[in-house]
Amino acid sequence: MLGVTRGSESHLREFLRVKHDTTLPRFDVLAALYRRRDGVTMSELSRMLLVSNGNATAVVDRLEKDGLVRRTQSEQDRRTVFVALTPEGLAQFEGLAADHERAVDRLFGGLSEADLDALTEILKRMGK
Incomplete structure (x- = not known):
């Protein structure tokens, strides 16, 4: 299983x-922000991605420089920073996601719907 994942x-x-x-x-990062269109705090983003705050910050820094995300400071707590997709980030992600989905479909295209259902069920049971 690890070999297939890798x-x-x-x-x-x-x-x-x-x-x-x-x-x-x-x-x-773009996918996480796409799912939460109103934006999330940097801490929430780190938790969503299961990465450190430092790792998330480094990626967001580059995305912000490229104009794909924007940061805004919380009005209630100046230590809290929200991050969200810009319109350009949203458009770029939607195109990227469609291509990504086609690539995943090609990877698993040899599996039938029944195979995928069985695999999903097995993984769910293993996760419990």
Whole structure:
């Protein structure tokens, strides 16, 4: 199982690098912000991605420099910073996500719907 996971992730990392000149961590941050359109705090983002605050900050710094995300300070607590997609970030992610989905479909295209359902059920049971 670990070999399949690593192989799939490696393939997707290379796909993002070659076809989109981006990285998997950047994709993951954009995807998290896409799911939470109103924005999240940097601490929430770190928890969503299961990474340290420092790792999330480094990725957000680059995305902000590229105009894909914006940071705003909380009016209630100056220590709290919210991050959200910009309109450009939203548009770029939607195109990237569609391509990413096609790449994932190609990776798992040899599996039937029944195979995927069985695999999903097994993984859910293992996760309990």
